[in-house]
Amino acid sequence: MTEPIIQVKDVTFAYNAETPNPITALRNVSLDIMPGDYLAIVGHNGSGKSTLAKHFNALLQPTEGDVFVKGLNTKQIDNTLAIRSTVGMVFQNPDNQIVATVVEEDVAFGPENLGVPPNELRERVDWALRLTSLTDVRKRAPHLLSGGQKQRVAIAGVLAMKTAVVVFDEATAYLDPVGRDDVLDVARDMNSRGLTVITITHFMHEVLDANRVIVMEGGQIVMQGTPQEIFCRIDELRELQLDVPQTTDLASRLSKRVPGIRGNLLTVEETAEAILGAARARKGAVT
Numbered sequence: 001m002t003e004p005i006i007q008v009k010d011v012t013f014a015y016n017a018e019t020p021n022p023i024t025a026l027r028n029v030s031l032d033i034m035p036g037d038y039l040a041i042v043g044h045n046g047s048g049k050s051t052l053a054k055h056f057n058a059l060l061q062p063t064e065g066d067v068f069v070k071g072l073n074t075k076q077i078d079n080t081l082a083i084r085s086t087v088g089m090v091f092q093n094p095d096n097q098i099v100a101t102v103v104e105e106d107v108a109f110g111p112e113n114l115g116v117p118p119n120e121l122r123e124r125v126d127w128a129l130r131l132t133s134l135t136d137v138r139k140r141a142p143h144l145l146s147g148g149q150k151q152r153v154a155i156a157g158v159l160a161m162k163t164a165v166v167v168f169d170e171a172t173a174y175l176d177p178v179g180r181d182d183v184l185d186v187a188r189d190m191n192s193r194g195l196t197v198i199t200i201t202h203f204m205h206e207v208l209d210a211n212r213v214i215v216m217e218g219g220q221i222v223m224q225g226t227p228q229e230i231f232c233r234i235d236e237l238r239e240l241q242l243d244v245p246q247t248t249d250l251a252s253r254l255s256k257r258v259p260g261i262r263g264n265l266l267t268v269e270e271t272a273e274a275i276l277g278a279a280r281a282r283k284g285a286v287t
């Protein structure tokens with residue numbers, strides 16, 4: 001049987017745990033992430049998503065419970081390098097993630113720190129730049145690039161580390177729709193190559209690519225399932241102050257008025273098909 005690549009076991013985490021005013025950000029969270037998963041994490045601001053993500057690569061250690069990455073406990077300091085070589089993170093603001101003054105040097109920075117030898121380093125940087133369509137701008141200064149390009153530089157840096165898992169923590173938040181699609185394309189492509197992708201997002205249509213969704217609230221996992229299973233629980237999602245994709249919203253409204261339309265349609269294609277089907281059926285009934 002396949003082992004989980006990340007295992008979160010009954011984790012509770014408090015910021016300022018040692019002070020009189022601890023802030024509990026995770027409560028008894030358990031979660032198995034399997035190799036090749038495309039996991040989406042949603043939940044409104046402050047629900048604990050980033051805190052959980054930071055446990056995946058030992059940026060934070062549990063106050064109670066354990067996190068294992070490929071079986072390695074994140075609490076043991078001597079596991080940190082192996083863990084960071086397994087789980088890469090892309091954060092919200094590309095400007096905070098860029099460290100070098102030339103794109104290709106920035107992409108080389110992460111793997112260099114993992115001790116990748118020069119020849120292999122060059123190959124990895126070329127490969128990562130190709131995958132993120134940045135080869136043409138490799139000699140440019142990152143701060144002169146567009147937001148979407150900068151975020152792709154950050155992603156290329158993580159790709160070049162060849163981690164088995166990549167976590168996107170609201171990595172599309174500051175981007176325009178085109179930049180967002182660029183990042184999503186890269187994430188999809190990475191997942192289709194067998195990488196484990198974990199995406200934290202506010203944009204519900206981005207969740208549709210995932211094979212699994214978890215919904216967080218108050219530091220706990222309150223719902224989990226496939227996008228299909230999650231998005232048909234529209235009323236519960238609204239109570240958690242979460243949106244549903246526009247197509248799902250439309251389908252849900254239509255399903256209450258038009259016989260034959262299901263309430264849990266996810267894509268534009270499915271919804272269009274259902275509307276056409278219902279229209280045909282109606283026409284048939286009249287004539």
Ligand SMILES: Nc1ncnc2c1ncn2[C@@H]1O[C@H](COP(=O)(O)OP(=O)(O)O)[C@@H](O)[C@H]1O
Nearest residue numbers: 015023025043044045046047048049050051052
């Ligand atoms: N560095 C920090 N110090 C103290 N409290 C924090 C810190 N970071 C986050 N928190 C608190 O932890 C809770 C969860 O935050 P976070 O994981 O950032 O949520 P999300 O990513 O879902 O918005 C919130 O109550 C937040 O205020």
Ligand SMILES: [Mg+2]
Nearest residue numbers: 049050051170
């Ligand atoms: Mg966050």
